[in-house]
Amino acid sequence: MCSLSPRTPAKPCSPVHRNPRTRRPTGATGSSTPFERLIEGIVSEAAPLLDTPCYTSQRDDREAQDLLSSERRGRIRGAGKPDASARVRWLLAEKVSRTLSASPEYSEEDRVTRISVNAGPADALAWLRGQRSHPRFYWSGREGGAENAAAGTADLQTGDGPEDVEVLGKRLRAAGDPEVRYYGGGRFDPARGAEEGWEPFGAYRFALPRFELRVQTSGTTLSCNLVLPRDRERQEEILAQIEGMWIPSEGDDEPLPEPLDREDTPDRRGWENNVRYALSAFSEGRLGKVVLARRAGLGFAEDLDGISLLRKLRDATPGCFHFYVEPVPGTAFVGASPERLYKREGRFLTSEAVAGTRPRGASSDDDEILRDELLGSEKDRAEHGFVRIGIGEALGPLCEDLEVEEDVSEMKLASRRHLVSRVRARLREGVMDAEVLGALHPTPAVGGYPNRGALEDIRALEPFDRGWWAGPVGWVGSDAAEFAVGIRSGLVRGAGSRCSRGGHRRGVQARRGMGRDRAEDRRLHRGVRPWKPRALTASGRTW
Numbered sequence: 001m002c003s004l005s006p007r008t009p010a011k012p013c014s015p016v017h018r019n020p021r022t023r024r025p026t027g028a029t030g031s032s033t034p035f036e037r038l039i040e041g042i043v044s045e046a047a048p049l050l051d052t053p054c055y056t057s058q059r060d061d062r063e064a065q066d067l068l069s070s071e072r073r074g075r076i077r078g079a080g081k082p083d084a085s086a087r088v089r090w091l092l093a094e095k096v097s098r099t100l101s102a103s104p105e106y107s108e109e110d111r112v113t114r115i116s117v118n119a120g121p122a123d124a125l126a127w128l129r130g131q132r133s134h135p136r137f138y139w140s141g142r143e144g145g146a147e148n149a150a151a152g153t154a155d156l157q158t159g160d161g162p163e164d165v166e167v168l169g170k171r172l173r174a175a176g177d178p179e180v181r182y183y184g185g186g187r188f189d190p191a192r193g194a195e196e197g198w199e200p201f202g203a204y205r206f207a208l209p210r211f212e213l214r215v216q217t218s219g220t221t222l223s224c225n226l227v228l229p230r231d232r233e234r235q236e237e238i239l240a241q242i243e244g245m246w247i248p249s250e251g252d253d254e255p256l257p258e259p260l261d262r263e264d265t266p267d268r269r270g271w272e273n274n275v276r277y278a279l280s281a282f283s284e285g286r287l288g289k290v291v292l293a294r295r296a297g298l299g300f301a302e303d304l305d306g307i308s309l310l311r312k313l314r315d316a317t318p319g320c321f322h323f324y325v326e327p328v329p330g331t332a333f334v335g336a337s338p339e340r341l342y343k344r345e346g347r348f349l350t351s352e353a354v355a356g357t358r359p360r361g362a363s364s365d366d367d368e369i370l371r372d373e374l375l376g377s378e379k380d381r382a383e384h385g386f387v388r389i390g391i392g393e394a395l396g397p398l399c400e401d402l403e404v405e406e407d408v409s410e411m412k413l414a415s416r417r418h419l420v421s422r423v424r425a426r427l428r429e430g431v432m433d434a435e436v437l438g439a440l441h442p443t444p445a446v447g448g449y450p451n452r453g454a455l456e457d458i459r460a461l462e463p464f465d466r467g468w469w470a471g472p473v474g475w476v477g478s479d480a481a482e483f484a485v486g487i488r489s490g491l492v493r494g495a496g497s498r499c500s501r502g503g504h505r506r507g508v509q510a511r512r513g514m515g516r517d518r519a520e521d522r523r524l525h526r527g528v529r530p531w532k533p534r535a536l537t538a539s540g541r542t543w
C-alpha cells in the first residue's frame with residue numbers, strides 16, 4: 001500500500017498480496033491539464049502493480065475512492081455508494097499508509113504516533129457501536145467537554161496495581177504528543193480475586209486505542225494511533241479497518257428492556273448483619289467509617305445493550321463523568337459517576353472529597369429543605385470529614401502545596417445532592433500518575449477510615465467481588481490525566497439472555513466517640529431505610 005501525491009515521483013508499491021479483484025483505476029474523467037495527465041498517469045501506472053488500492057493525496061480522493069477494491073467497498077456501510085465519511089476515511093488512510101511506509105524497519109524503541117483528521121459531524125456512541133475491534137471505551141468529563149470514543153488496541157498495559165501505570169508515563173513522554181492517551185482503570189480491590197464477569201478487566205488495564213473519535217464543540221477528529229515500527233507489519237489490517245469504518249453523524253436512542261426480577265447479595269438479613277458488625281467496629285474505636293456495598297441483580301428477557309444503556313444514563317445524569325469499558329464483546333462496565341478521583345494538568349492536581357447524600361426535592365421548597373438538611377447534618381458532615389482527612393493524608397507526601405477546602409458546599413445533581421470539598425495541589429517534581437493513583441485510591445468515600453481496617457472489613461463482609469465498581473476509571477496522557485471514582489455504575493453482560501443489576505452501597509458511619517445516629521440505626525433495624533440503588537451491576541444469570 002502506498003500513498004502517492006502529485007509531488008511524489010511514482011514508485012510501484014510493493015504488492016502485499018495479489019488481489020485479482022482490485023478494480024483497475026478509472027481514468028481521470030476528461031483530464032486536460034498536464035498536471036492532471038501526470039496524476040492520471042501515476043494512478044493508472046501504479047495501480048495495476050498494486051494488489052490493493054493506492055491512496056493518493058487529497059486532490060485525488062475521487063480516483064482513490066474508485067480504486068477501493070470491490071470487496072472492501074462492500075464492507076463500508078451503504079455498500080456501493082461511498083457515504084459522506086468516505087473522504088475522512090481516505091484522508092486518514094492516506095496519512096496512515098504514508099506514515100507506515102516511511103517508518104524505519106527497525107528502531108531501538110517503539111514509539112507512539114497519533115494521526116488525526118477532521119471527521120465532520122459524528123455521534124460518538126453510534127461510532128463506537130459500529131466498531132468491531134476491542135476493547136471499546138467511552139469517556140466524557142463532568143464539565144460536558146469532549147466525548148472520547150475509542151476502539152481496538154495499538155498498545156496494552158496490564159498489571160496488578162497502579163504501579164504498573166508507571167510504564168505508560170515513559171511511553172507517553174516518548175510520544176511527545178499531549179493528545180496521545182491510554183484509557184482504562186482498575187479494580188476497587190486488586191488484592192481480591194476477580195469473580196467471573198470481572199476477569200476480562202484484569203486488576204489494572206490501560207489501552208492505547210487503535211482508533212479514537214473525539215467529539216467536541218470545536219470539531220470532531222478521527223485518530224489512529226500507531227506504534228512504530230511494530231505496526232508496519234499490521235499495515236494491511238489497519239488500512240482495512242479504516243476502509244471499513246463507518247462514521248455516523250447521528251445515533252439511535254434504542255429502548256431498554258424492562259427488568260423482570262431482582263436478586264440482592266447480600267440479602268436484607270445479610271446486609272443488616274454487616275451493618276451491625278460495622279457499628280460495633282465504630283463502638284470499639286476500630287473504624288471511623290466504612291462504606292459497605294451490596295450488589296443487586298436484574299433479570300431481563302433479552303440482552304441489555306451497554307451502549308444504549310450508556311446513552312440513556314448519560315442523558316439522565318448531566319454533571320457526571322460517563323464511562324464505558326468493554327474489554328471483550330458483550331461484557332461492559334458502564335457508569336455515570338459524580339465523583340472525580342483526580343485531574344492532573346502538568347503538576348497541578350485537583351481532587352475532591354464527596355460524601356453525604358440527600359435526594360433532590362419534588363418541589364423547589366422540598367429541594368431547599370433537603371439541601372439545608374444535608375448541609376446541616378452532623379452525621380453527613382462527619383462522614384464527609386473522614387474523606388477530607390483521608391485525601392489530605394494521601395496527597396500530603398506527594399505535593400508541594402496542598403489545599404483542602406475547610407468548608408463544604410453542595411454538589412447538586414439531577415436526582416441527588418452531596419457534600420463536597422475541593423482539593424488543589426501541586427505535585428512534587430517527578431511524581432507520576434501511578435503514585436497518585438496508588439496513594440488516593442480507595443478514598444474513604446468508597447472504602448472507609450482508617451483505610452486498611454475498612455478494606456479488611458469490606459473483604460470479610462461482602463460476599464461478592466466489587467470488580468471495577470468504585471475503582472479508578474479514566475485516562476492518562478503525557479501532560480494530563482483524569483480519573484473518576486467508578487461508582488453509579490454497573491457490569492453489563494449482555495451475552496446471556498438475562499442480566500443482573502445491583503450495587504447498593506450504604507455508607508454506614510458512626511462518629512467515633514461522637515455517638516451514633518440513633519434514628520439511623522432504628523431505621524436500619526426496622527428495615528425501613530430506602531434502598532437507594534447507587535450502582536448498577538448487570539451480568540449474566542451465571543453469577
Ligand SMILES: C=C(O[C@H]1C=CC=C(C(=O)O)[C@@H]1O)C(=O)O
Nearest residue numbers: 354355356357445487505507534
Ligand atoms: C459510594 C457512593 O457514593 C459516594 C459518593 C457520594 C456520596 C457518598 C455518600 O453519601 O456516602 C459516597 O461517598 C455510591 O453512591 O455508591
